[in-house]
Amino acid sequence: xxxxxxxxxxxxxxxxxxxxxxxxxxxxxxxxxxxxxxxxxxxxxxxxxxxxxxxxxxxxxxxxxxxxxxxxxxxxxxxxxxxxxxxxxxxxxxxxxxxxxxxxxxxxxxxxxxxxxxxxxxxxxxxxxxxxxxxxxxxxxxxxxxxxxxxxxxxxxxxxxxxxxxxxxxxxxxxxxxxxxxxxxxxxxxxxxxxxxxxxxxxxxxxxxxxxxxxxxxxxxxxxxxxxxxxxxxxxxxxxxxxxxxxxxxxxxxxxxxxxxxxxxxxxxxxxxxxxxxxxxxxxxxxxxxxxxxxxxxxxxxxxxxxxxxxxxxxxxxxxx
Numbered sequence: 001x002x003x004x005x006x007x008x009x010x011x012x013x014x015x016x017x018x019x020x021x022x023x024x025x026x027x028x029x030x031x032x033x034x035x036x037x038x039x040x041x042x043x044x045x046x047x048x049x050x051x052x053x054x055x056x057x058x059x060x061x062x063x064x065x066x067x068x069x070x071x072x073x074x075x076x077x078x079x080x081x082x083x084x085x086x087x088x089x090x091x092x093x094x095x096x097x098x099x100x101x102x103x104x105x106x107x108x109x110x111x112x113x114x115x116x117x118x119x120x121x122x123x124x125x126x127x128x129x130x131x132x133x134x135x136x137x138x139x140x141x142x143x144x145x146x147x148x149x150x151x152x153x154x155x156x157x158x159x160x161x162x163x164x165x166x167x168x169x170x171x172x173x174x175x176x177x178x179x180x181x182x183x184x185x186x187x188x189x190x191x192x193x194x195x196x197x198x199x200x201x202x203x204x205x206x207x208x209x210x211x212x213x214x215x216x217x218x219x220x221x222x223x224x225x226x227x228x229x230x231x232x233x234x235x236x237x238x239x240x241x242x243x244x245x246x247x248x249x250x251x252x253x254x255x256x257x258x259x260x261x262x263x264x265x266x267x268x269x270x271x272x273x274x275x276x277x278x279x280x281x282x283x284x285x286x287x288x289x290x291x292x293x294x295x296x297x298x299x300x301x302x303x304x305x306x307x308x309x310x311x312x313x314x315x316x317x318x319x320x321x
């Protein structure tokens with residue numbers, strides 16, 4: 001059903017998203033493949049390219065004459081890209097102002113309105129859940145089932161804290177999927193297109209393949225030291241200060257799975273988007289590394305670069321790990 005969207009994406013992706021865009025065709029192919037089974041809840045680290053990738057998919061589909069709609073719920077009213085019609089636009093605008101079950105059924109009705117051979121992408125899904133993700137998902141799946149809907153539905157979650165209350169086994173009728181950072185080849189292509197002329201491997205060891213990190217470094221004229229001091233270190237200092245205030249510094253570890261196993265500790269790291277869950281179907285392979293565990297990972301390897309330095313500067317926090 002969704003093969004036409006892959007063809008449209010392959011043809012138009014770079015044209016609609018700019019010369020520095022890396023299409024990640026195999027990732028989109030995998031996403032469209034699992035969409036055949038029903039709605040997909042997509043999560044992953046901030047800056048991994050979820051919103052950009054899916055906006056591009058929707059725009060490429062529309063350019064090819066397909067019916068694809070992207071709704072961004074982080075704004076009020078929501079940003080809507082694509083052809084919805086008056087009834088669809090009204091449904092989309094109601095999404096942020098309803099109780100969980102009603103919001104879920106409203107997304108379902110919106111998908112039914114679009115009809116078969118169409119694609120609906122809801123960005124900011126975690127923002128609208130307000131602590132009731134399973135209730136919202138159940139009402140969505142029920143509405144799609146009762147309506148006999150064949151529309152592909154992708155729900156994008158940008159914050160990792162919701163994964164704490166969910167798991168792949170708890171979502172009935174939907175697939176939990178993980179979009180990680182770019183692999184080394186795509187990372188090298190992006191950095192090169194933005195002007196990086198150094199060792200791509202050395203850059204990857206700091207960014208971990210994060211598109212956002214690469215863009216930030218390009219704007220800083222590739223000064224990794226400045227980026228670590230101005231962007232990375234303040235966040236790590238803030239988070240570890242909170243850990244210290246809560247009396248949990250002895251529980252801290254560089255190993256992400258150890259941190260993820262401690263409920264109170266991981267909540268602090270999840271709330272500040274330093275830790276990421278590896279739950280769900282992986283749309284791309286994830287390589288082994290010190291900052292990546294089996295079930296949890298640091299969102300960026302750069303956090304470990306400043307880890308010891310921050311610990312030294314914390315009051316009463318001079319323990320090294």
